[in-house]
Amino acid sequence: MPRPVGACDVPNASMEDSPGGFPTGWQPYVFPGQCAGEGVSRTTEDAHTGAASLRIVDTSTGCTGAVSSAVPITPGLPYRVGMWAKAVEGTPQVGVFLAYYTSADAPYLSYATKIPFAGSPGPEWTQIGGTTQQVVGATHVRLWAYAPMGAAGVTLVDDFVLRADIGS
Ligand SMILES: [Ca+2]
Secondary structure (H helix, E strand, O other): OOOOOOEOOOOOOOOOOOOOOOOOOEEEOEEOOOEEOOOEEEEOOOOOOOOOEEEEEEOOOOOEEEEEOOEEOOOOOOEEEEEEEEEEEEOOOEEEEEEEEOOOOOOOOOOOEEEEEEEOOOOOOEEEEEEEOOOOOOOEEEEEEEEOOOOOEEEEEEEEEEEEOOOO
């Protein structure tokens, strides 16, 4: 399949690599008092492509999700972010944030401008995402898959996509 124009290399976008147990290039999201870094894991129970996906369990006692390592972007361009999601229990809501940073080693989800796209996945794999105008001064983004508090359920997510929106 031809590589789409403007496509970026999302680290381990299909969750296939995991020598340490958690998908390489990703880490559980931790935010003191709200997100304990629990409820998110790699699974091989189902996948959009390949053998693995990311399993997000939302008990609605806190938020849960995973954040990618930094991906360099081209200054000035709008970016499209997306992921494939499938509900396997309950009626979950999930979203994908694009978090913009002014350097590759900016602190973990600090000093980021976060632009969310959220949806309610059904029993089939569907894509969630959208296009953002770039934040002025940003040089890198991290992708952040998350389940906010308030909609308990279990979601599988897979195949993250990031590309500059410069035509097809
Ligand atoms: Ca996969």
